[in-house]
Amino acid sequence: MKEFNIVLAGVGGQGILLAAEVLGTAAIKEGLNVRVSELHGMAQRGGAVVSNVRIGEKVLAATVLEGHADVLLGFEPLETLRSLKFASEKALVIMSDEKIPPTELAAKMMKYPSMEEIVEKIHRFTKDVIIVEAAKLAKKAGNILAQNIVLIGALAATEKMPVKTESVMEALRELVPPKHLDINVKAFKLGYECVKKGKTKF
């Protein structure tokens, strides 16, 4: 593998950092070189959060170059759009349909754009889009907070997954408290199956 870049984008509190750490830890388990960038502190408080996972022998920088992401994992539709500049032309976008309206929308009485509009904008960058009902599946797994792992499961069902499922499971066992492990494993499976069975929107 020359270089593999994943951009994770969403809103503070959605479990983006854990998702990135799971992918990074899985890569380490496979003996790969990896960099995972995080954002902490003030930037996290309900604001836009972006994390990058970069895998590859020669990778040094923490952040992905514009137009060079192989995968864009969108935790929230508007935040997916905000990170589109990182997507390569062949990028795979996996996006949760769970909308979190920014407070600016309410204050200015603006409408949250429709899913059609959002997908149209993504299509300007790449045609490869999978939309996952991550919140619904996470709730089904037992906790809405497991959306992050649903999305990793969805990614694992595609050719674009840079690490093995066993490595992800190993990473989950290491990073998730034992009492929440079952929910997370279930969330992974639900995300995986929904893509495998083609039960994605659009």
Add this chain to the structure above:
Amino acid sequence: MRDEKLSLKLGRSLLPNLNVLLKDSPGKRVLLLGNEAIARGILEAGIGIVTTYPGTPASEIGDSISAIARDAGIYMEYSTNEIVAVEVAGGAANCGVRALAAMKHVGLNVASDFVMTLAYAGVRGGFVIVTADDPECYSSQNEQDNRFYALLSNLPCLEPSDSQEAKDMTISAIEISEKLELPVLLRTTTRVSHTRGPVTYGRLVKPNLKGEFIKDVKRLVMVPANSRPKHPVLLRSVEKAKEISESSPYNRVVREAKDREFGIISSSSAYNYMVEAADLLGLNVGILKLGMTHPLPEKMIAKFLRKYEKIVVVEELEPYLEMQIKAIAKDYASDVDVYGKMSKQYFPREGELSTRMVAMGLAKITSRELPVNFGKVDEKFAEVARTLPARPPILCAGCPHRASLYVMKKVAGEEAVYSTDIGCYALGCAPPLRAGDMMTCMGASIGTTEGISKVIGENTFAIIGDSTFFHAGIPGLINAVYNNHKVIVAVLDNLATAMTGHQPHPGTGMTGMHTPSERILIEKVAEGCGVKYVRVVDPFKIKEAEAVLKEALARSGPSVIVFRAPCALMVVREKRRKGAEVVVCKITDKCTNCLACVKLLGCPALIVEDGKVEINEALCVACGLCVSVCPCNAIECAEMD
């Protein structure tokens, strides 16, 4: 007070499982955050005492050590502020115990008074001062380049570029410190501190906490007669440090080029961007990587300068290396051209660098074509971005600061001046609350309010958090009392150092070692400082808070109002931990969609769908503030009944 006992149990259970740091398995390769890698370095260096004041991007160094301190046999504390942190660690280091103090870049401003003179006195045990800089101001009020503190203080400085180096350099910094008997600066940036990368473990070294104080007035008492002769001693140490720098494994030529045209010198995160950018452009260049950046390895740099016709210096923020490299060039290689950000700006002097920025600068200098058409990507993205609503960080749903700021504005209005401080509540400067007219550094709200009050005569508020009050608020408060300034000091006490990860402070009743300690109450401190009007209110009890504020405004001297309610994040996490249901507010048929709640509070849990107000159930924590402000009594909250 609601859930005041929460703070006692607070947070400590929230810390991640960091036992992985404690494993003595040399050769093991793990994924660590730069800050966690420094924590591992602390364990491998046998450091006995670790002090800190939390601040992004440094916080996880202290937090990691706090989580494992007992098992590791380390003493750790969250000190009241950074200067106390370096004093505690510096005192111990002068008894021969290895010590480390960690802080964010602006924390070193606070600590600098002690550090500048400790450089004269020196240390006996190794002493590392970690300064975590924040290019791009991700979580800071400025982006100062603290490498200049190394020049200013004459202290050695190491600059890691990744997690592995962060760990290794922590150990090397201790060794250098003991060799030179000087404190050593370890300077990271946000991207080093907050990037995970592979780290290969070394052996754990048992920490020693048993010190011995050797009385030595000439060395330790910096009266003029003693400090004067210490200055040349310090300067001689810099010369010795230079020799260490010349042979340091962190200063090395990582690439030689057959083509003698370009040589690049770089350090820290900039080095990472630079290597990737050079490869992107397919450049055949020599590369000198610097990890010990004070003092610089003059001879090594001179040799590198003589090898190439043109030298490019790639560094983040100030031209710290470039200035010195130009001076070295003047002495050793006067015909070499040095490109960077001084005479002509090839790289920005402000903000964070990126592979793209470095590639663009290098392309210009080397007259190459960029292989990526960034302009095209920008153009395409600009169209998408144009209609994207902003999503800046905001006060969380249920945040007690929202209630405090709302009621202050309600009582004192737009005319009053609200000087705010460093903490989550600074986010209240944004609409709709707009309660924040000035903010500079820790504790400054109180002093600036006094000056403003003196010359404008209007109502003035100092808004300051609990941890910030202990950190730097007390001298300002004493000044207000003694000089009788008419100010209202609103201490927003959410029972934690919330912004940086809910670390304990003297008002919480818990220490960094997880031992309970008697709480120091802010109201008692205020009374002790001589404030005559001190009140404690629950910010969610709007009517009571209003009455207190009106009383305070009518007074001619200073007053202190402590708005006390725990951080909403702590309350929710505690509920989740216990498996309790998080209830939410409900909007009833009485709602006329007047949008008062939305317009007054800016709560993220209040959303508007098709012109109708709705509650975002994933975010609402039933604080009930919207219930209090709704003019139609249309919002219900089970929690409040």
